[in-house]
Amino acid sequence: MRRLLSNYFLPPTPDDPMKKTYRFTSLLAVLLLIAASAILFTRCASDDVSATEAKASESSEMTETPAEYTVRPRIRGSVTPASAKDAKPNSFELPPIEGEEVATITYAPEVPPPITRTHASRVKVEMKVTETIKERADGVNYTFWTFGDEVPGPFVRVREGDLVEFTLHNHPSSKVPHNIDLHSVTGPGGGAEATLIAPGKSATFEFRALSPGLYVYHCATAPVGLHVANGMYGLILVEPKEGLPAVDREYYVMQSEFYTDGDFMEKGLRTFNQEKALQEIPDYVVFNGAVNALNGDNALQAAVGETVRLFLGNGGPNLTSSFHVIGEIFDRVYTEGGIEANQRNVQTTAIPAGGSAMVEFEVAVPGAYKLVDHAIFRAFNKGAVGTLNVVGPENKEVFSGRTSLEDYRPAEELSSN
Amino acid sequence: MNTLLLRLLAGSLLLGGVALGALLLTAASSDTEPAPPGMVYVAEGTYQPLFKNPEESEPYTVKPFFLQETAVTRADFLAFVEDNPRWRKSNIATIFADEQYLKDWPSDLDFGPEELANTPVTNVSWHAARAYADWRGMRLPTTAEWERAAMASATDADGLGDPDFLRRLSEWYSQPAPPSWPDVRSTAQNYWGAWDMHGLVWEWVEDFNTALVRGDSRSDGDMDRVLYCGSGSIGASDFQDYAAFLRYGLRSGLQADYTVSSLGFRLAMDVPTSSPDDL
Ligand SMILES: [Cu+2]
Numbered sequence A: 001m002r003r004l005l006s007n008y009f010l011p012p013t014p015d016d017p018m019k020k021t022y023r024f025t026s027l028l029a030v031l032l033l034i035a036a037s038a039i040l041f042t043r044c045a046s047d048d049v050s051a052t053e054a055k056a057s058e059s060s061e062m063t064e065t066p067a068e069y070t071v072r073p074r075i076r077g078s079v080t081p082a083s084a085k086d087a088k089p090n091s092f093e094l095p096p097i098e099g100e101e102v103a104t105i106t107y108a109p110e111v112p113p114p115i116t117r118t119h120a121s122r123v124k125v126e127m128k129v130t131e132t133i134k135e136r137a138d139g140v141n142y143t144f145w146t147f148g149d150e151v152p153g154p155f156v157r158v159r160e161g162d163l164v165e166f167t168l169h170n171h172p173s174s175k176v177p178h179n180i181d182l183h184s185v186t187g188p189g190g191g192a193e194a195t196l197i198a199p200g201k202s203a204t205f206e207f208r209a210l211s212p213g214l215y216v217y218h219c220a221t222a223p224v225g226l227h228v229a230n231g232m233y234g235l236i237l238v239e240p241k242e243g244l245p246a247v248d249r250e251y252y253v254m255q256s257e258f259y260t261d262g263d264f265m266e267k268g269l270r271t272f273n274q275e276k277a278l279q280e281i282p283d284y285v286v287f288n289g290a291v292n293a294l295n296g297d298n299a300l301q302a303a304v305g306e307t308v309r310l311f312l313g314n315g316g317p318n319l320t321s322s323f324h325v326i327g328e329i330f331d332r333v334y335t336e337g338g339i340e341a342n343q344r345n346v347q348t349t350a351i352p353a354g355g356s357a358m359v360e361f362e363v364a365v366p367g368a369y370k371l372v373d374h375a376i377f378r379a380f381n382k383g384a385v386g387t388l389n390v391v392g393p394e395n396k397e398v399f400s401g402r403t404s405l406e407d408y409r410p411a412e413e414l415s416s417n
Numbered sequence B: 001m002n003t004l005l006l007r008l009l010a011g012s013l014l015l016g017g018v019a020l021g022a023l024l025l026t027a028a029s030s031d032t033e034p035a036p037p038g039m040v041y042v043a044e045g046t047y048q049p050l051f052k053n054p055e056e057s058e059p060y061t062v063k064p065f066f067l068q069e070t071a072v073t074r075a076d077f078l079a080f081v082e083d084n085p086r087w088r089k090s091n092i093a094t095i096f097a098d099e100q101y102l103k104d105w106p107s108d109l110d111f112g113p114e115e116l117a118n119t120p121v122t123n124v125s126w127h128a129a130r131a132y133a134d135w136r137g138m139r140l141p142t143t144a145e146w147e148r149a150a151m152a153s154a155t156d157a158d159g160l161g162d163p164d165f166l167r168r169l170s171e172w173y174s175q176p177a178p179p180s181w182p183d184v185r186s187t188a189q190n191y192w193g194a195w196d197m198h199g200l201v202w203e204w205v206e207d208f209n210t211a212l213v214r215g216d217s218r219s220d221g222d223m224d225r226v227l228y229c230g231s232g233s234i235g236a237s238d239f240q241d242y243a244a245f246l247r248y249g250l251r252s253g254l255q256a257d258y259t260v261s262s263l264g265f266r267l268a269m270d271v272p273t274s275s276p277d278d279l
Helices: A002-008 A019-034 A037-060 A188-195 A224-229 A272-280 A378-381 A411-417 B001-029 B074-083 B125-136 B143-150 B163-173 B220-228 B242-252
Strands: A099-100 A121-135 A139-147 A155-159 A163-170 A200-208 A213-218 A232-239 A248-258 A266-268 A282-285 A300-303 A305-315 A322-326 A332-334 A343-346 A349-352 A355-362 A367-373 A385-391 B037-043 B045-047 B060-062 B065-068 B268-270
Touching: A037 A272, A121 A155, A121 A282, A188 A200, A213 A305, A213 A355, A213 B163, A224 A272, A232 A248, A232 A305, A272 A349, A282 A378, A305 A322, A305 A349, A322 A355, A343 A349, A349 A355, A367 A378, B037 B143, B045 B143, B060 B143, B065 B143, B143 B242, B163 B242
Parallel strands: A099 A121, A121 A163, A139 A266, A155 A232, A248 A305, A300 A385
Antiparallel strands: A121 A139, A163 A200, A213 A232, A248 A282, A305 A355, A322 A349, A322 A367, A332 A343, A332 A355, A367 A385, B037 B065, B045 B060, B065 B268
16 A cells, blocks of 8 residues: 555655656546545446446357257277387487588579588588568668578578587567577477577577488478568478589579568558468469569579589568579489489479478570569569570580571462462 | 326436436547556556467567656656756766767757757666656656557557558668657557557567566577577567567667667556545
């Protein structure tokens, strides 16, 4: 009561920001004393009314009671219980760790050079998370949530057997917590629980890169869809210990889609649209985080006779990519990012959301080759187009270019004249 | 003559009554209890936690309480550290706040440029927020209280169904943090009279570290699964309100000594159980 009295009535300190309200409170208190019963009556009445209204609005949301029906129990097969006693030694052997190094990381479309080490090492990877406004397209901006200040996040390259010491920093200016789930991790949440951090904090965990392959990483903080939709994904390559076949050029291309409060190319600072994301109707489907991220001056390059390897990822959040390069055939495809070049001569390869693929092809004819999602409206209406510019001598025996141009008069048209 | 006098008397009484009534109505706007200065009254109501025990289906009842009209400002907090030397940035014990405590204050008793006086104080730990509350003879709101107050739109105690309200509050999360925060009372005032519940800064709650779990029947392990996995939406009573998800996400990532540049606080108070007239 004493505390209460002081809050209501005691004179304010000179710089008390609540000063203005004291006089009002005193007046109010006097009025209260005069008309206590009236106020009590009014309040009780209004409480009753609001309570009734609350009840009414609750019940109005309930659907009508359906006709009688019977719910039959589900039928399920049994699961053999597992106990810790069933555990046995794993089939793999962990290689000894020799030496320590900091992983080279690169931004799309660049890929770190192949790893030449012949042993496993402790490899340190550091990544920072930021929330930052960047261009999605000319004049169209968006607050991306990023790994490494970019969308897609940096490309990480480690070797099979490496012990990866992963540190995630959440920038102090971030508004929300973040974490990382690396699909290359064998362990709970792919590191998500270990790395959940508030703004201004860092977290470190270690994992063994047991299984070589090309993996997606992404943020897995609730609501996961929002974090992924805002741009939080990238690729990590766990290179097989024998290495990948040598090629002339390697590139990092990651597809993803964006759901905004505007139409395609509508200018201004756009925000995330939950409704479109739930319906899976994106305004943008793009490579490397922006319209034209792989066009014009940013186009990929190669010379005739060179072999190109694309490390392809799909951040989603929802769509599967039908990845195609117009005018090229993939000589080899490592489907779904595994390490087996298990298919030859592929026109279009599927990249699932949260998945990857590697493709290799030798270029033979100079020209501009378009990278597209062959779900084709995405390419020409939503931004999923990139370019590979191939330079070098023409090879007319492979592709002649146009050899003639004439009028065409169908035979039936000629005879009718 | 006499009748005229009587009529005049009756008329003036009537006018006075109307005037008094109008005054009372203004003073006790909507269904409020007279709140202490700088605070607003939030009537008893229900709040549906975002994550709850599967066996619990009843919404949670929140008793009436007083909530501070705005977040605590830099000027408010300066008065506190002036009075309480051990909460100054150079004196604070490391167990009570991390290194970022009041990081943008140039010195112990200087919050920076005068124009920041009415901006919300941030980079304060939970311990510091509680100490401030003690000093003011108040407390921090609980998660249930904060969320109950925050679900009000400008016109409705339960604004969650209002798509405009949802869109507006989600916009805050779509903007990066500015170099310094705008003043308190710069966004919107809600049904209860509370300012800036959305769109200014995050706010500490008393039970931030237990907010996700009510009762003991749900293990932390299960909660982790709900929070971190792709199935994060399944436990939500209203997935549309993803802003609420973000608040839960933030709270679950905090510890009591953490200070965050976008995290401030406001105070709460119990409503006295006795009626106002025996004050
Ligand atoms: Cu995130």
